[in-house]
Amino acid sequence: MLADYRTAIGERRVIPLEDGSQVELGADSALDVAFAGDRRRVRLIAGEAFFTVARDARRPFVVEARQGRIEVLGTAFDVKLSEDAVSVTVTHNAVAVSASGGKPVRLEQEQAVSYDGGGVSTVRAADLDAIEAWRHDQLVFHDAPLANVLAELARYRRGRVQLLGNDLGARRVTAVFDARRLDAAIETIAHSLDLRMLRATNLFIALADW
Numbered sequence: 001m002l003a004d005y006r007t008a009i010g011e012r013r014v015i016p017l018e019d020g021s022q023v024e025l026g027a028d029s030a031l032d033v034a035f036a037g038d039r040r041r042v043r044l045i046a047g048e049a050f051f052t053v054a055r056d057a058r059r060p061f062v063v064e065a066r067q068g069r070i071e072v073l074g075t076a077f078d079v080k081l082s083e084d085a086v087s088v089t090v091t092h093n094a095v096a097v098s099a100s101g102g103k104p105v106r107l108e109q110e111q112a113v114s115y116d117g118g119g120v121s122t123v124r125a126a127d128l129d130a131i132e133a134w135r136h137d138q139l140v141f142h143d144a145p146l147a148n149v150l151a152e153l154a155r156y157r158r159g160r161v162q163l164l165g166n167d168l169g170a171r172r173v174t175a176v177f178d179a180r181r182l183d184a185a186i187e188t189i190a191h192s193l194d195l196r197m198l199r200a201t202n203l204f205i206a207l208a209d210w
Contacts, residue, residue, distance in 0.1 A: 003030035003045050010156045010179070012135070017042075020054035021061065024135060026080075027179070028155040047155060048080040050135060068099030068115045077107075078131045083151060085114040089126045137179040146171045146193070157182040159203035168195070168209060 007013050007029050015023040017033065019040055025031055029047020038058070042051075044065040053061045055074025063070040065079055065086045075093035079086065088097050089112040096104040099115035105123065107113060112126040130140040139156070141149050147169030150161050156179045163169055171193050177185035190197040190207055198206040 004033050006030040007047070009154075009158050012137075017054075019056060019059070019061075022052045024050040024052075026050075026134060026155070044079050044081060046081060048078065048134065050076070050078045050131065052076045067117060068097060068120070071096045071098075071104070082148070085116045087114045088112060089128070089131050091126070091128060091131060133176070134179070139177045139179050139185075141173050141175050141177075143172050143174050145169060146173055146189070149173045149189070153177075153182055153185065159201075159205070161186060162204070162206045163208075164198075164206050165195075165209035168207065 005013070005015050005025060007025050007027055009028045011027055013025045015025060017023065018035060023031060026048035029049060030045040031049060032043040032045060034041045040059050040061040042063050044063060051063065053072050053074055053076070057073055061072050063079055065081060068086055070077070070079060070088055072095045075095055076091045077095055078089040078091070088095065088107065090107045090109055092109055094106060094108050096106050097113055097115065097120055098104040099120050100117055102119045105113060105120045107123060110126045110128060111123050113123055114121045127142070133140045139152060146163070153161070173189060175188065186205060187197060195207045195209055198208060
């Protein structure tokens, strides 16, 4: 509630910073900004943000997110907080990612990592299409667990979607959804996974396998 910048469910917001950098804040997200004479520091508290950083070799730009930090001089990259990890994807230039006191891992353009309390993952190829998609109100999922998909949709749609049945959250989803038409997305999920869709109100939907 005390964040410098925040977005509501389903809202995206572009935030210009005083140094010429820009942050595109995703839905249901929150960000703190703390600039001083010799440093530029921001903290992603919730959600997702895409950073386009103005180059200034005298003042490093650092993004803090949970137990990790991302340091850059001039670049563009995405940071996303999920329930169990933080993901970092670089679209231009490079960053250094460190977590839980571990050694920084260098990420080049079109590379990505995740980190949690156990440290930073192995560097992987980035899914740049997914990063570009959310910035244009599209949500892209590649073989994602249904539980993760519904958690992501919750950032864009008010109300709750409840799963009724054993291990439904582990079922896999590959799809592209319009973030402005999420009721249609839930209907598509129910149809593709052969689930019953039970609607109590607009704010409560259940998906069942019986």
